[in-house]
Amino acid sequence: LxxxxxxxxxxxxxxxxxxxxxxxxxxxxxxxxxxxxxxxFPKRYKETWVRFPTRNDMAEMAAEFRNARGLPNVIGAVDGTHLQVRGINDYRSEYYCRKQMYSVQLQLTVDARCRIWDYVVGWPGSAHDARVFSKCALFNRMEKGDIAPYHILGDAAYPLKDFCLAA
Known part of the structure; x- marks a missing residue:
């Protein structure tokens, strides 16, 4: 189980x-x-099971989003959630989140079929989604143009960028 x-x-x-x-x-x-x-989840498995899409993957992902949701040039959706943790001794206030619990952040980026192609886990629960996003490797790759001309979708917590469309 x-x-x-x-x-x-x-x-x-x-x-x-x-x-x-x-x-x-x-x-x-x-x-x-x-x-x-x-x-x-070990980092070595991230590279095996969860990987940054190739250009061909991106074209397929964009077609899936367009067909499923009518959204052109979108290859993913990003959002954060909280994983409740216990036994925090150091920096307790950093891990206390708006949901009134101690947590770490989990940020997932998925395609139109909800397959994970990027994740970040471990930021303290008090960290805002936008901060976690702006400090992750995916953000850096997108800033460099690695997904251009495509976009990802995020909720209002995410910054509006050429590569990120915030709702």
Whole structure:
């Protein structure tokens, strides 16, 4: 279950409540397992399973977004969430977030089929989505023009840039 639950969550976007029913375990157990999995996901696997798209990938991703959502030249959507953590001893206030809990940030960038092609995990919960985004490797690559002429979508927390369309 320690691998099945996170894989099901990442592959389908299934809610914790639905996964709870599916796997026959409490919702809190699903949440805890997913959090632990994402926090321990080794960097070497990121390069194997989660990779920056090639130019051909980008063209396909843009076509998928256009076909599914009517959005031209969009190759991804980015957003952040909080993974609740316990046992924070140092810098406690840094990890206390607006959701009234101690957390670390998880930022995901996905394609039109919700496949993850970039993630950042580990920033303290008090960090704003825009700060996490502006300090990540993906942002630096996009600033250099690595996805031009394409764009990603973000909510109002994200900066409006040539490469990032904020809602």
């Amino acid at each position: 320690c691998v099945l639950i996170p894989v099901k969550y990442l592959a389908t976007g299934m809610t914790y409540l639905d996964m709870s029913t599916y796997f026959g375990v409490p919702k809190t157990v699903c949440h805890s397992i997913v959090d632990r999995f994402l926090l321990s």
